[in-house]
Amino acid sequence: MIKDVRFILNLKPDFGGGVMSEPKSPTPTPAGDTYKGWVFKWTNYIKGYQRRWFVLSNGLLSYYRTQAEMGHTCRGTINLATAVISVDDACNFVISNGGAQTYHLKASSEVERQRWITALELAKAKAARMQAESDDSGDDFSPSSLQVGGGQGGGHQNSEVQSTLRTLGSKVEDLSTCNDLISKHGSALQRSLSELDGLRLTGEAGDKIRQVTERATLFRITSNAMINACRDFLSLAQSHSKRWQKALQAERDQRVRLEEALEQLAKQHNHLERAFKGAAQAHAIVDNKGTAGPGKGEASDEDDENEFFDAMEDAPEFITVPADPQFHKRSSSNVSGLNTDMCADDQSLNEEPLAMNQESPSQELVPLRKRRTRIPDKPNYSLNLWSIMKNCIGKDLSKIPMPVNFNEPISMLQRLSEDLEYHELLDKAAKCHSSLEQMCYVAAFCVSAYSTTVYRTGKPFNPLLGETYELDRRRESGYRSLCEQVSHHPPAAAHHAISDRGWTLRQEITVASKFRGKYLSIMPLGTIHAIFEKSNNHYTWKKVTTTVHNIIVGKLWIDQSGEIDIVNHTTGDRCHLKFAPYSYFSRDVARKVTGVVMDKDGKAHYVLSGTWDEKMEFSRVMQSSRGGENGTEGKQKTVYQTLKARELWKRNPLPDGAESMYYFTALALTLNEPEEGVAPTDSRRRPDQRLMEDGRWEEANGEKQRLEEKQRSARREREREAASQRASGQSEDGAPHDSHKALWFESCEDQITGEQVHIYKGGYWETKELGSWEGCPDIF
Template identity: 80%
Template sequence: MGHTCRGTINLATATITVDDACNFVISNGGAQTYHLKASCEVERQRWITALELAKAKAAHLQQESGSQNSEVQSALRTLGSKVEDLSTCNDLISKHGSALQRSLSELDSLRLTGEAGDKIRQVTERATLFRITSNAMINACRDFLALAQAHSKKWQKALQAEREQRVRLEETLETLAKQHNHLERAFRGAAAISVRVGSAGPGPGKGEASDEDDDNEFFDAMEEAPEFITVPEPLTMSQEPSQELVPLKKRRTRIPDKPNYSLNLWSIMKNCIGKELSKIPMPVNFNEPISMLQRLSEDLEYYELLDKAAKCHSSLEQMCYVAAFSVSSYSTTVHRTGKPFNPLLGETYELDRRREYGYRSLCEQVSHHPPAAAHHAISDRGWTLRQEITVASKFRGKYLSIMPLGTIHAIFEKGQSHYTWKKVTTTVHNIIVGKLWIDQSGEIDVVNHTTGDRCHLKFAPYSYFSRDVARKVTGVVMDKDGKAHYVLSGTWDEKMELSRVMQSSRGGENGAEGKQKTVYQTLKAREIWRRNPLPEGAETMYYFTSLALTLNEMEDGVAPTDSRRRPDQRLMEDGRWDEANAEKQRLEEKQRSARREREREAVNAPHDNYNALWFDRCNDPINGEPVHIYKGGYWESKERGSWEGCPDIF
């Protein structure tokens, strides 16, 4: 309101507090205090929400208005000061001009003739013209100042309306997010009184009791029967293929500490609501100093699970290791809130660990919009892993959803077993307020296309209202006839265990969606996978694992398109973020120019006619999806040191 009346409280400076379930208090800290009572708790909360929104808006508009008025008035004062300076100059010009003309008149009175007289008359005329022009300039400046003062109110009003419209959505979102956090904290406080909770809190904790809302229940069987699964022995030196013993490269264990910059993710993200984030240029301030190709290569951190799977004689036992491997790739994400660099089209990344661990891996960015990366890894120990991942990401207001699209394939030489599965959705919470934390949710079907075996895995989304263990994953391994042989249980950030199923039956109690629960009697659980501990000081190094710390270490002989050679990423790793942002803009503009050039060369092409260098576009023989499959040649080119076909992208 533009005016006040008796009893008015200015919302911008008011305090709003909750008294009890239905009562609340509005006060200005002085004489005015209102004690209000709603008919129920829900109605009280509706009032609180409406008042808090109005308060946030009032405070913001007051601040904006004051800022706008201050800016405009400051500009007008500066203009006025400059016009005063001009006016002073004009007075001096008039004064000196008059003196000049008097002197000229005195010269003229000497009745000089000939050329001298003509010159004096010419100078007199020019002095007169100069005085007229300077007077006109001063008058124009005065008119400009008068117009600026007359229109200043109109400018302020238009500017205020524009800003008001722009901030309305972000104010609402920010306030609701804070209220949501408040309610969640209140719920946790209440839950702590009624039940014993192991650990609560975002980056949600562990140890809560189970609600048993799943369709399956697991019980340890009483029989002391021998367990079916055996853990394969690690290779001894005598089992290793004979090779010349060459000292392995000592890899780095540290990178420069992350600079302590004050960042506000919300200031960037509020303009991206509902948009596909891969199309929005983001500063390196929100990145981690590795590319998406390097992040994809991190899926191989627990390659030992595939080594063990390759040795299994039982396809069902093999399925357990493959399913555990599909879960293990998420363990690196639990603290990793930084965004990897979007690879440039044609960028590659090699991870050659053949001498140490028997595998080597190659990634290539095969599409820019939508961004897609093809990955191919092969091991001397009898397995191949390939995938093409397209990442779709949407900002939903309070959280960010990242949906990896594409299929992962694992093929084993023994038995020619061919497995496929897809990735689950990653969610980044607390974009607006609070500490960022990451959750994984969804379901994965790991299928053995050779035998028909399958494992159905469930990643339970975190909920403040569930007493279940956080980051929980459960799964059942079944043969082609649907008979359960093993159950898997654990968490995606810590460990997975397996148990052999001795007997299964339908329970009398209904589970989720009214379906009968299946009760599995199992032998004692055995750990099949556990996350590696983070290196010392990881919290200052983007929470990188020991493997991640080595990914961007420069190596001899890699392709000129390798992510290790990317200059903006290297500058960021060195802590030179301003230079990294400038370099990132240069590289993105270079990429846009290359795309425009390709479009000019193929005017009639229905789409971007880009062809990957190391991968062929085809339809997948297993599921028919369009996909890029490694065609060979990279490692041979590296041995020759011949990279003639590589594009110039950096």
């Protein structure tokens, strides 16, 4: 008995910092510092306890399957401020948070279990204190009590002093917590030792001795934590005392220097004012005498200085990369020539609209139509999501009639016409002499089409079969656009736009969507074509995937992601654009777009960069070097030496009050504006869409159901006609059940892509001039 007691007492902590009787292991650090380790966690009755990586930090206990998951996937987190920590047996312990979360854990040994228990108790005590302090309106360290000097650097020093004082205060609180724990465990240890004195050598002796050993070990670990906290406190106090004195003296010296500098600036300002007044009087006397020689000479000197400083600013246009010095000299001599050519092209582009207006003076006599700048504000209607979703169980989402509460008062045809928001980019591209520079403007136009979708979370109206939409901006901007819904299942819309300034745009878009639970992916299928008359260059590209996040819960937001390859089928030039998806862990700017313009041989000529919601810039490549070609990511290691970036496109600001008008742009506000002479199938004439724009949503929902039922009845009638024709032998076997044919577009095979598409066959604008719409179907 006496021998066992002596063995237990030999486990007392070494307060002098000496070597313990057991091997060293990581000591739990106070809450706020991170404590990590492997612990076995109970999962279920099949797998039992599984090894998990636990991290204790800032009063939160989180766990992961592996250490590699710490950067991206947390399996669970429990807040220790309100948690209950209990011990089951030698190695097991339980952490519970009010019944909502309960972790049954098992350590690898009793000592390891005690280390975790101590770390958890420290973290719990500190988390509880922090929670109480956050509820309290008082602050122990007010900024006013920490002012150590004036000057511009005072705020930085004050914040540093506050941070240090908070750290010291935290260490003091850790000492207090350790003291409480030592008192509690010391008392328990004393009681156990007292029980040993009166214990007889029976079967219970072993259990009691083990209990005493466990508590002695816990006492030693807690004492070590207290000693570490004391050591940290002492080192912080010693290191920061001199630092605070130096900081205070530096603040005082800086304040004196700032006062002297302010006095000097005031004197210089007064001197410049007197000099300016004298120069103005002298200049007035020279002008009165009619001799401007000295004035010109001074102006000439200023121009020389401006030119000199501009040259100095052009010097760092190259990205600093290892290169041959002779190449730098050779390229720098060509910088001015390259910039001159580019600026000349831009100047001719800016002057082109003026020249066109001068060629047709008759248009100046007729004033342009004034477009509307507002629509009725969006009503604040509540929406019961469950009343809609319960009707969707077991049904195809694409065939469920959705209320207009999810919509915006324009159709998909009008939304497709919004791609022409920045048509001036195509106007500039049509005037470019270089196909590679033309590719840059085409790429900017491709990106600009997404700028209207940043805040537009409303769904456009699904067009009825045969519905059309015209956008005639020939007098204002030189182009005409026509869209028609050519198919209903799957929904497909054909679009054709032609400009008097030398370009044609056509596309047929089919939308495929996938609902992923938290988000909805919208994948536009189809190819976009841009043809330029002067150069005969023919460009094609496809659209990227649009993702709508927080479909069920949270605020809706939209992201664009994917890659686009723009190909010039005439010259073989190619532009590769990459839309980076949004990531919480990325350091790059949100909505980032990057691209490279290459010739048919794969040589890079321009680098594009920017965002799809703000602007795009392009830089001319002077030299490129490829590193790590043997690796799997050789393309990402290519280094381009470029000139200074120049702006290609910038988004126009939204109109005033756009947040209450569905975040429509200036062009979108005019899309549904009533116009005379349009086709009876035009989206402007759609009654449910018009009622929604006017704020009469209940009537719009009823009208929407009527139109959809009318469309289904027309489809069934066409199917019956097709079936009767097949029965009578008037139609070939295998003919489609729906015999609908587009009115203004014809189906054919695209010569460039080989796809089956609808291409404009002409006749719409001629029919509009005649005002004869007898061939249009009655869809409204």
